[in-house]
Amino acid sequence: MKSSLIISMLMVAVFLMASCGNTNKQETKVEAETKDSVIVKDEVVLTTEQYKVAEIKIGIVEQRNLSSLVKVNGVLDVPPQNAVSVSAPMGGYLRSSGLLPGQAVHKGQVLAVIENPEFVDMQQEYLESKSRMIFLEQELKRQQELRKEDVNAAKTLQQVSSEYNMMVAKMAGLRQKLALIGINANSLTPGKIARTANLYSPINGFVTASNVNRGKYVAPTDVLFELSNKSDMHLVLNVFEKDVRQLRVGLPIRFALANETEYNRQATVYLIGKATSADGTIPVHCHLPSSTDPSLLPGMYVKALIETRTDNVNALPIEAVVESDGKNYIFVQKDTAQGTVNFKMIPVVKGTEEGGYVAVTFPEGFDASAARIVVKGAYAVLSAMKNVEE
DSSP: OHHHHHHHHHHHHHHHHHHHHHHHHHHHHHHHHHHHHHHTTTEEEEEHHHHHHTTOEEEOOEEEEEEEEEEEEEEEEOOGGGEEEEEOTTOEEEEEOOOOTTOEEOTTOEEEEEEOHHHHHHHHHHHHHHHHHHHHHHHHHHHHHHHHTTOSOHHHHHHHHHHHHHHHHHHHHHHHHHHHTTOOGGGOBTTBOOSEEEEEOSSSEEEEEEOOOTTOEEOTTOEEEEEEOGGGOEEEEEEEHHHHTTOOTTOEEEEEETTOSSOOEEEEEEEEOSSOOTTSEEEEEEEOSOSOOTTOOTTOEEEEEEEEEEEEEEEEEGGGOEEETTEEEEEEEOOOOTTEEEEEEEEEEEEEEETTEEEEEOOTTOOGGGOOEEEEOHHHHHHHHHHHHO
């Protein structure tokens, strides 16, 4: 009985050892398969049917002159001397004004007619002063003659001369006041006193803002019209501090209006600001080759590309470079077997982008000259690779 129990225990031990041996073999096989899948994880095989459906195109690395670009925003503006705010120096009531924003004006054109009772008082005072000055001028000449004959006292001549000089100064001041409100003092006569004065345009240009209506009282501080002259319009770009060091006078600029997609308009850097604004940008002023384009108006927002330098580099179409897990890659076609196409994923570093192309830097030892690269459909290949991995 005892010998039978010992034989049974030995048989169980042999069975367990055999089971463990089979388990170890299965684990070894799984590990080997896992290691094989890791080795080829940067490659993917497509069937010829998948290749056609994805519309994959193969190309080669090109040598292109690509410019290093700084992308900025800005606005169209005019110099201070070409933008004018028009006010009524003496204030008053508006009796006529028919200008609308966008309307062209020329220098000396009447913008509005202002009525003010003070205009009457100023003209009256000027004419009275003019009459008094004529009398004093004659009296001065008479006193000078009498003084030559030693008939009058020197004090009398000095008093008349002082009054005459004071009247000359008063007349000059009144003449300037009348000129401010648009009244020509030389045309005034005792029977021709006006209660209104004209407001004239100081520049050629167009109306950008009109804040008037008939019968409205305006104060001297009120801006009635905003005028602008496009003849010297320029571009003001807001460039961040880190990018300003790359700029210099004369650099070419391509820009577009906010609603445009192509950067077909040209400009040139002519002045770089020396102070930083509150948002950390520095103004860069740029000349336009022509300001006669009717589609360009002061105040329009623009987006621009500043070309800092041009290099001859290895370039590929932008769609040839794909991003995965924060890194950039391209796909190179390898030898094909019957019914399949094999692709290998190569890491690259992207550089300057321009005109649909991007500069690329390849890993050390990669022969770019002989590589057949996927230039269209790269994301389809990447998607197929991700599906295989999953």
